[in-house]
Amino acid sequence: MSKPVPSSGFLSDLITRNASRLTGSDTRLLDVLVKDPIRAAIENGKEVSLRAGVHPAAAVRLAKRLGFEGYPEFRAYLQANLVEEGNDFENPAARMAARLVRAEEGQVLSSVLDSEIATLEALRTAVPDSDIRAFSEALRDARKIFIFGRGHAASLSSLIALRLQRSGYDAADLGDRTHHFAEMLNRLSPDDVVWLLAFRRPSQQISDANGIASMRGATRLALTDLLAARFDPAPDHQICASRGEAGESQSLVVPMTIANAVILDLAGIDGGRSIRSLEEFKAFRQSLPPRWRR
Template sequence: METKDTVSEALRNLIARNSTRLTRADERLLEVLTQDPVRAAIDNGAAVSSRAGVHPASAVRLARRLGFSGYPEFRTFIQSSLIAGGGDLDSPAARMAARLVKADDGGVLSSILDSEIAALEQVRQRVSGGDIRRFAECIRESRRVFVFGRGHFASLSALVTLRLNRSGYPCVDLGSHMHQLPEVLSQMTRKDTLWLFSFRRSVPVLNEIRAIAHSAKATTMAITDLKGVLISPPPDHHIAVSRGAVGESQSLVVPMTIANAIILDLASIDEGHSIRSLERFKAFRTQSGLSRSLT
């Protein structure tokens, strides 16, 4: 009925210990629960009973047969199992469910704020000023910066590219050139820098791009999660940081904050290059008339 891939070890053990006491209705309920543990962590007893096609009170009876005072306590057990047993959950639905079960009723915003604050605070402990300066120095000395991130990090890559170009540092967002990667990457030299963003797992193309940068003798920088996304060969400069524990928001705030710090630190060491470039860009945008036509 249940499989190791979909059911937490704690729930499997609980079912096994009580298998001889289960009724036909219990088995139907457990089949529904184990087929979709993520939904089981959210649904109440009546909803689960309805999906199993049994009496509304059956979920309560199952919970008590398994040793709980009622279905809410059983659901709390399922929620805790989901959060504790999944590590960095691969399923987007499971990640969302884990966040929901950590939030009190009506407290989603508060829960997100708490998790973001906690994630940012650990950045203070794990990332040093020296880490930020090494990234900034690489950009300052580069002929051009190639930035790459996929999924949610495509938006961060686009933002970093925008800011660096405005600051006077030629930058290419590789994610916006996926159909012309050979043409773009063929221009990479030892004078360039590749800046990678990769959390949760690395996509095959990331390592292919890294290999090309290695062959071109370009410097590679990477911001990844703590589990050490496999990048081969390893980057020349690497910041590994958590976006939050399972059940926390794991948004772009952490890597975006680090990227912002790098770009700001760059402005502090480039003898006014960034400031002058931003002023020139502002003047050009005003004089060109493009801002009026694009709004």
Template sequence: MNEIAPTSSLDTLLSRNADRLTATDSRLLKVLLQDPMRAAIENGKEISDRAGVHPASAVRLAQRLGFDGYPAFRAFLCANLTEGGRDFGTASARMAARLVRAEEGGLLASVIRGEIASLERLRLMVTDADIRTFSNRLCEARRIYLLGQGHAASLSRLVALRLKRSGYDARDLDAERGAMAMALRGLAPADVVWLFSFRAPHAAILSLADLAHSQNATVLALTDEASAPIWPAPHHLIRVSRGEAGEPQSLTVPMAVVNAVILDLAGIDDGRSLAALEEYRKFRSKLPPDWN
């Protein structure tokens, strides 16, 4: 049998055939799951050699799981990897998925295709009204607090810098980690807290959301559609897809959202952003070159 439902997971297959598996099969499976990239590209003999078992053992494992032979099983593993099967949910597996896909047409071309696909999905997921909601809240804010974790931290820092240059009182809280209490002491209803979270929300993100709600501040959040929810729920949320499994999980998509928000903000704040940017340009021109 070569046809296995594409939504099946390896865990499902193992559970379904548990009474047929041997100790040798267990050794093979341990090797397979430890290195998903190699599992998706090696043949049965190579996998068996790495597991220290008979060369035909991988074929027998595949057959016990319902495949005609190891090539069909390997095709299943590859599809499970690149299509986001839950067997391969770690960061290393996501990287392996991208490498598997890259073999199909070159590494750079694969990255570019993934970015384009993600941006096309963004067009369908986020509207100009969503962008305007964010820019309105920022325009009205007395002070803007930003916090991101992991890859989102670099985006949070960049947004804080751009808002400052546009004349807004923006503070990247990750840069004030050692003095968070002092930075947030004056948090008030007139303020905005903007959270960035692309995986499971960090404890600091959840704590800040809770604090902001308790102080009646407005909470904005930019998250990945696959991310666990932030609770308490943000007042305004934009969820995006940064790429399917096998596509780059980069900052291109959330950065596009940020660019749209800041551009829209400049269009509705009665020249505040433009005047601040011009003032900043003139000030920088007076500074020594190595200060810029």
């Protein structure tokens, strides 16, 4: 009969329960594992033993002393802890390691695709069309649009601003001009829209922009994931959607898909403004020397 697999918990608890059975080699191995749990969850027993300077079989013996059938089962235990303990995912390295441990050998691309597909499928029912329409109507009626994202959201902020400009809207990416933050928002009015993007948590700059926009009476839109959902004061309109569970890809595909839907819906309700502007932009770009075409 096989031994019962230790329940999920902290490695330190497992060590404490089995302290009397551990050898000198075990201690050296555990020192390596505890110092770098992210790496420990990825490496095999031979690699861990090499780093600890012990015999390659020592890792297998340690795993058995701790109640596992072998090192693969022990490593699965370490991986489960890495994936399940939410606090680890504030650490970018831990998030990357968790994604790696979910992917089988040689299946990294498939793992990422599975994660993206599952998250996008969940988006079908998570965001109603009425939320998309609230965003597009606010953009359609704006005098000027400011888009602001920091960190990973900065690249999406830049793309949204570019697409709105090509669609004929007076749009500016605040993330590209933070050194002119005061100048950019000085003339903010109730006729303007500030579109904020935040993932994991709103940065202080994002919170500042939200506060200023609120005081000036501008319409505030927020596109966030679940961890960054809380704004004070609350935006006028907010779309909040998961970018994946812990250990999944957490990429920009979900917020980018939502932004694309908003811009597409905008083109459907602005009386042809977007379509005409895109045609004019294409003609103008073709008239430029090749070095200026992108």
